[in-house]
Amino acid sequence: xxxxxxxxxxxxxxxxxxxxxxxxxxxxxxxxxxxxxxxxxxxxxxxxxxxxxxxxxxxxxxxxxxxxxxxxxxxxxxxxxxxxxxxxxxxxxxxxxxxxxxxxxxxxxxxxxxxxxxxxxxxxxxxxxxxxxxxxxxxxxxxxxxxxxxxxxxxxxxxxxxxxxxxxxxxxxxxxxxxxxxxxxxxxxxxxxxxxxxxxxxxxxxxxxxxxxxxxxxxxxxxxxxxxxxxxxxxxxxxxxxxxxxxxxxxxxxxxxxxxxxxxxxxxxxxxxxxxxxxxxxxxxxxxxxxxxxxxxxxxxxxxxxxxxxxxxxxxxxxxxxxxxxxxxxxxxxxxx
Amino acid sequence: xxxxxxxxxxxxxxxxxxxxxxxxxxxxxxxxxxxxxxxxxxxxxxxxxxxxxxxxxxxxxxxxxxxxxxxxxxxxxxxxxxxxxxxxxxxxxxxxxxxxxxxxxxxxxxxxxxxxxxxxxxxxxxxxxxxxxxxxxxxxxxxxxxxxxxxxxxxxxxxxxxxxxxxxxxxxxxxxxxxxxxxxxxxxxxxxxxxxxxxxxxxxxxxxxxxxxxxxxxxxxxxxxxxxxxxxxxxxxxxxxxxxxxxxxxxxxxxxxxxxxxxxxxxxxxxxxxxxxxxxxxxxxxxxxxxxxxxxxxxxxxxxxxxxxxxxxxxxxxxxxxxxxxxxxxxxxxxxx
Numbered sequence: 021x022x023x024x025x026x027x028x029x030x031x032x033x034x035x036x037x038x039x040x041x042x043x044x045x046x047x048x049x050x051x052x053x054x055x056x057x058x059x060x061x062x063x064x065x066x067x068x069x070x071x072x073x074x075x076x077x078x079x080x081x082x083x084x085x086x087x088x089x090x091x092x093x094x095x096x097x098x099x100x101x102x103x104x105x106x107x108x109x110x111x112x113x114x115x116x117x118x119x120x121x122x123x124x125x126x127x128x129x130x131x132x133x134x135x136x137x138x139x140x141x142x143x144x145x146x147x148x149x150x151x152x153x154x155x156x157x158x159x160x161x162x163x164x165x166x167x168x169x170x171x172x173x174x175x176x177x178x179x180x181x182x183x184x185x186x187x188x189x190x191x192x193x194x195x196x197x198x199x200x201x202x203x204x205x206x207x208x209x210x211x212x213x214x215x216x217x218x219x220x221x222x223x224x225x226x227x228x229x230x231x232x233x234x235x236x237x238x239x240x241x242x243x244x245x246x247x248x249x250x251x252x253x254x255x256x257x258x259x260x261x262x263x264x265x266x267x268x269x270x271x272x273x274x275x276x277x278x279x280x281x282x283x284x285x286x287x288x289x290x291x292x293x294x295x296x297x298x299x300x301x302x303x304x305x306x307x308x309x310x311x312x313x314x315x316x317x318x319x320x321x322x323x324x325x326x327x328x329x330x331x332x333x334x335x336x337x338x339x340x341x342x343x344x345x346x347x348x349x350x351x352x353x354x355x356x357x
Numbered sequence: 358x359x360x361x362x363x364x365x366x367x368x369x370x371x372x373x374x375x376x377x378x379x380x381x382x383x384x385x386x387x388x389x390x391x392x393x394x395x396x397x398x399x400x401x402x403x404x405x406x407x408x409x410x411x412x413x414x415x416x417x418x419x420x421x422x423x424x425x426x427x428x429x430x431x432x433x434x435x436x437x438x439x440x441x442x443x444x445x446x447x448x449x450x451x452x453x454x455x456x457x458x459x460x461x462x463x464x465x466x467x468x469x470x471x472x473x474x475x476x477x478x479x480x481x482x483x484x485x486x487x488x489x490x491x492x493x494x495x496x497x498x499x500x501x502x503x504x505x506x507x508x509x510x511x512x513x514x515x516x517x518x519x520x521x522x523x524x525x526x527x528x529x530x531x532x533x534x535x536x537x538x539x540x541x542x543x544x545x546x547x548x549x550x551x552x553x554x555x556x557x558x559x560x561x562x563x564x565x566x567x568x569x570x571x572x573x574x575x576x577x578x579x580x581x582x583x584x585x586x587x588x589x590x591x592x593x594x595x596x597x598x599x600x601x602x603x604x605x606x607x608x609x610x611x612x613x614x615x616x617x618x619x620x621x622x623x624x625x626x627x628x629x630x631x632x633x634x635x636x637x638x639x640x641x642x643x644x645x646x647x648x649x650x651x652x653x654x655x656x657x658x659x660x661x662x663x664x665x666x667x668x669x670x671x672x673x674x675x676x677x678x679x680x681x682x683x684x685x686x687x688x689x690x691x692x693x694x
Contacts, residue, residue, distance in 0.1 A: 066667065080666045091666065202651045291658070298635035299645070308636070314539045321628070321664040328660070329417045329428065330403065330652045 029219030031150050031248045036119050039143040039252065040096050043123045044077075046141070046259050047094040050125060051079055053263040054092070057270060060085035063092065068313050072099040078316040082323070086274055088130040091319035095312070096121040102146065103309040105302075109226050110149055118146035122154070123259075124303060126320035127266075132286035133276035135160035135167065135208065136293065137266050138320070140303055141259050150248070152255050153215035155190065156262060157198050158269075159208030159293065161286045162338050163346030165355050167269045168209040172352040174265035175212050175258070182254040185243065189223050189236045190214045195349035196230030200296055205347040207296050212258065215302075221245045285339050287326035294321055366556030368487050368585045373456050376480040376589065377433050380460045381414075383478070383596050384431040387462060388416055390600040391429075394607060397422035400429065405650050409436040415653040419660070423611055425467040428656035432649070433458040439483065440646040442639075446563050447486055455483035457647075459491070460596075461640060463630075463657035464603075469623035470613035472497035472504065472545065473630065474603050475657070477640055478596050487585070489592050490552035492527065493599060494535050495606075496545030496630065498623045499675050500683030502692050504606045505546040509689040511602035512549050512595070519591040522580065526560050526573045527551045532686035533567030537633055542684040544633050549595065552639075558582045622676050624663035631658055 032038065051063045061084030069075035076095030081087055098119045107114055122142025129136065141154035158171050172191070179186035194213035199206050216226040221244060224230070224237035237243070297304050297320055307317035333339035369375065388400045398421030406412035413432030418424055435456045444451055459479030466473065478491035495508050509528070516523035531550035536543050553563045558581055561567070561574035574580070634641050634657055644654035670676035 078666075082666070089666070202645045202654075287661075294631060294662075295635060295655075298632060308539045315667045317539075318632075318664065319666055323664060324624075325631075325662045325664075326660065327655065327658040327662070329415075329419070329426070329656055 029245060029247055030148075031145065035150070035248065036121070036143075036145060040121050042252075042256060042259075043096070043121050043141070043143075044094055046256075047077070047079070047092055047123045049260075050123075050262060051092050053267065054081065054087070054090060054127070057267050058084040058086045058090075061087065063090075066316075068316065070097050070099075070311070070313065072097075072101065072311065074098050076313065076316060078313070078319060080319060084130075086129050086131070086134060086270060088128050089323040090125070090127040091316075092123065092125040093316050093319060094121075094123045095316065097310065097312065099310070101310070103306055105306070105309070106144075110146070113146045113149055116147045118144070120144045120306075122303075124320075125262075128290070128322045129270065129274075131274060131276060132161040132278050132282040133273040134270050135273075136290075136322075139259075139262055141255050142303075143255075149218075151216045151218045152251050153217065154255060154258065155194055155197075155211060155213030156258070156265070157194055157208060157211040157213065158266075159289075160342070160346060161289050162282070163209065163342050164273075165345075165352070166357055167272070168346070168350070168352040169355050169357065170269060171209070171211060171265045174261050176353060178257045178261040179212065179254075181257060182250070185223060185236075185240055186214075186254070187212065189233050192236060192349075193224065193230045193233035196232060198296065200292060200300070202299075203292065203295070205292065205343070206349060207292065207347075209346050209352065210349065217246075217251050217254075219245050219247065219251075284326065285333075287324055288328055288331060289342075290322040290325045291327045294325055297321065366582060366584055368482065372487070372585065373458070373480075373482060377458050379589075379593060379596075380433070380458050380478070380480075381431055383593075384414070384416070384429055384460045386597075387460075387599060388429050390604065391418070391424070391427060391464070394604050395421040395423045395427075398424065400427075403653075405653065407434050407436075407648070407650065409434075409438065409648060411435050413650065413653060415650070415656060417656060421467075423466050423468070423471060423607060425465050426660040427462070427464040428653075429460065429462040430653050430656060431458075431460045432653065434647065434649065436647070438647070440643055442642070442646070443481075447483070450483045450486055453484045455481065457481045457643075459640075461657075462599075465627070465659045466607065466611075468611060468613060469498040469615050469619040470610040471607050472610075473627075473659075476596075476599055478592050479640075480592075486555075488553045488555045489588050490554065491592060491595065492531055492534075492548060492550030493595070493602070494531055494545060494548040494550065495603075496626075497683060498626050498679070499619070500546070500679050501610075502682075502689070503694055504609070505683070505687070505689045506692050506694065507606060508546070508548060508602045511598050513690060515594045515598040516549065516591075518594060519587070522560060522573075522577055523551075523591070524549065526570050526577075529573060529686075530561065530567045530570035533569060535633065537629060537637070539636075540629065540632070542629065542680070543686060544629065544684075546683050546689065547686065554583075554588050554591075556582050556584065556588075621663065622670075624659075624661055625665055625668060626679075627659040627662045628664045631662055634658065 063079040074097035124140035136159040139156040190212035400416035411434035461477035476493040527549035
């Protein structure tokens with residue numbers, strides 16, 4: 021798969037330890053930031069071990085001032101039973117010990133004006149094969165272009181510090197990946213998403229996620245080979261931009277008054293989150309396929325959810341505006357507020 | 358796949374029309390029976406057409422006396438884009454027009470002492486290939502061995518009228534099919550489930566659902582070839598036993614008093630129903646893969662659902678009894694009440 025591996029592109033000997041340490045301190049950092057933001061609830065931690073190798077620490081906050089439920093999970097697993105989805109792409113990885121680590125987070129606020137947010141950054145290594153993946157996406161129940169633009173600008177700034185092509189490709193990838201085909205809706209206002217980032221001089225590969233990101237990546241004829249360290253630096257920078265991107269949005273919306281109507285709509289829309297995670301999400305499927313810890317994998321599911329047959333929002337309401345404006349890919353960076 | 362097709366085993370020329378007519382009258386019959394049982398709410402019908410061919414009629418009841426939400430869906434679809442899951446098994450079916458019809462139902466009662474129930478009977482035909490499938494399974498929130506036994510006895514009686522091997526094999530198949538691997542739990546107390554029933558002299562084939570049913574089927578060395586009509590008669594008999602099996606159970610439990618504790622547990626357990634339908638259910642996946650009508654496919658999802666991180670029932674409670682006794686395969690027919 022990697023024809024020539026220069027020294028520059030090989031991971032350092034302690035790559036796994038470096039990433040693992042970062043993923044844990046990143047978990048610490050966002051948990052501290054979210055506790056400060058919430059001001060009431062604290063995270064409770066469960067440490068767990070996986071029978072076939074590895075383990076993790078799951079942290080959950082419930083009944084907070086802002087967060088009805090929030091989960092931040094660090095895991096580090098290894099084993100020889102690679103899931104079929106990865107074996108298909110890398111048949112040469114069969115019968116080798118794989119290593120995967122990452123930190124993921126989903127927050128379900130109580131106030132319907134505060135958006136749900138998800139992030140996940142992860143690293144995978146087996147033999148000579150390695151890659152980073154991850155991203156962050158925002159799911160509002162009531163949309164504010166100002167919030168979408170602020171989030172995207174913050175993520176773009178992190179991307180642009182490393183490569184000007186990152187943001188446009190990873191933004192398109194996010195729009196396409198977090199898409200509910202059976203609903204014809206994006207999950208929310210997007211953000212960034214990337215996978216299989218390694219030294220191969222190609223931004224997008226090995227996935228059927230996004231024809232648009234693939235085209236944009238193919239158009240970059242002189243995209244350079246990157247070292248392990250360069251990509252790791254980029255991932256750390258993205259991760260580090262989460263609190264900067266989300267906390268101001270949550271603070272701006274946290275005191276917006278709401279009633280039964282807004283709450284009902286939030287519970288209904290949370291159903292889409294469940295549908296996405298159980299039907300499409302690669303992290304969830306990887307976890308269930310590798311006998312991960314079910315409670316940690318499904319920590320992302322909302323505390324309370326409603327399904328209503330054939331619901332459609334009334335025209336010219338904030339609810340219909342969500343569908344018309346915010347559940348479609350938009351150029352938030354250049355949005356005219 | 359079918360080496361020799363005798364006249365006996367070929368479907369009649371009007372097979373599709375016969376099954377379609379039955380599936381519609383079956384929908385009428387169970388809707389009438391459920392409206393009578395509920396006594397308050399009525400089903401509302403949506404007729405819909407599928408762009409690539411076919412359509413259906415979805416009937417939903419909400420806010421009834423017994424049923425918080427109930428959906429009964431008839432559909433009849435055809436087209437040339439066979440889903441990958443079926444193409445894998447029948448590559449010779451590629452580029453032929455397939456036909457699929459069926460009636461499915463899920464009921465979500467409000468009272469946690471009344472069990473949720475699901476049924477689905479279906480028929481598939483493409484070229485020379487045809488089969489019937491379906492089943493019925495019961496999901497209690499608070500378990501009663503008496504109810505489980507009554508249901509199984511009613512289903513066994515319907516099966517036994519056609520072949521003494523049906524019930525044991527289809528009961529085992531149901532236990533294995535309605536199993537949440539990531540939870541280590543059956544969906545409920547089971548019932549019967551079968552698929553790919555045609556004239557090939559084999560009860561179980563073409564699926565990885567149930568090693569136990571496969572073994573039992575392999576042990577039947579003299580299992581006979583069956584005609585299309587024989588299998589259709591059997592399916593009609595199974596379908597006809599639904600009201601007989603479920604109505605007495607619902608009537609027996611409908612007035613049991615309950616409080617917040619039982620309601621909370623019901624909402625929590627409904628999460629398992631969502632997990633099963635979105636992660637494992639063949640009907641749901643077939644529907645989403647064939648661009649079915651999303652609202653009709655996901656009509657089965659509960660009206661209100663709760664997820665709670667790492668919940669475990671207190672020992673020696675009715676809730677823990679559900680896990681220990683009712684979410685495991687049991688020999689309900691010979692259960693000592």
